[in-house]
Amino acid sequence: METLLSILIGFMIIGALYALHARDLLSALIAQGIVGYGLVICFLNLRAPDLAIVQIVVETITLIVMVAVVLNSSREEVRESWNRNKVLNIMSSLLIIGILVYVFAIMIGPLQPFGEHTTRMSEFYTQNGAEATGSANLVTGVLFDFRGYDTLGEATILFTAALGVITILRSKSKKESTS
C-alpha cells in the first residue's frame, strides 16, 4: 500500500510541476486536475469514500470555474524575466527550505509509522457512534453530531466566502449606477 501511494503521489508531483510550468494556462488547469483526481484515488485507497466523493465534486467545480475564468481573460503565460538579485533569492529560499525541512523532521518524529495508527480519541466514536448518533456511517456521525459546531463554523465560512465573492465581483455599486 505504501509503495502504491508513493507512486500515486509521485504522479501528482509531476502533474503539479507541469501545472506550474505550462505555457498555456488552460493546460496548466488540466494538469492541476491530475493532482486533484490523483488525490481522489489516494483517498479511495486510504478507505475514505466520503472524502473521495466530496473531493470529486469540489475538484470538478473548481476546474469548471477556473476554466471559465481563464477563457474569459488571457490564456497566455506572462513572460518571466531574469531577476537581478538572484543570489539573495536563492539564499533566502534555501533558508526557508531548511527551516521547513527541520520543522517537518521534528514534527514527524512522534508519529507512528504509516499504517500502524493507534486510535485513542476515536475509540469512543467507533464503539458508541452507532447508538449515540443512529448513523451507520461514522464519518457523518462525527461530522454532524459529535462535532456539529465545526460544521456550523464551516457553513459560516462558506456563507462569508459567498458574500465576499458577491461583494468583489459586483460590477457597479448602486450609487454609481444612479448617478
Added chain:
Amino acid sequence: MMVYIMCFILFMVGLYGVLTRRNLIKIVIGFSIMEFSCFLFLALIGYIENGLAPILKEGMKNPVYVDPLPQAMVLTAIVIGLATTAMLLAIAIRIYKKYGTFDIRKVNELKG
C-alpha cells in the same frame, strides 16, 4: 515514512509555485496544491493497515476501522478550501478587469 516525505515534497512544490510564479492563476494553482497535500497528510495519518472504511455493518466480528476523526476534519477542510479558492479567483478576476493582465509585477499601485 516514505509517503509522508512524498506528501511534504508535494507541499514544497505548491509553495515553490506560490513564491516564484508571476501569474495570478498559477498562484491560485499553487495554493490549491498546498491544500491538497495537507488533506492527503491528514488522511494518511488516520490510515490503519487492512482497516475497513468507517461504515458500520451488522454481523462482523471485531472489525478494524480506519480512524474516522481525521476524515471528518478533512471533509470540513475540503469545503473550506473550495471557499478560499473561489475567493482568490474572484480577486484575480477583479484585478484582471482593472489592470488587463494577470501579471502581478504590473499591479504595483498598492506600493506604500
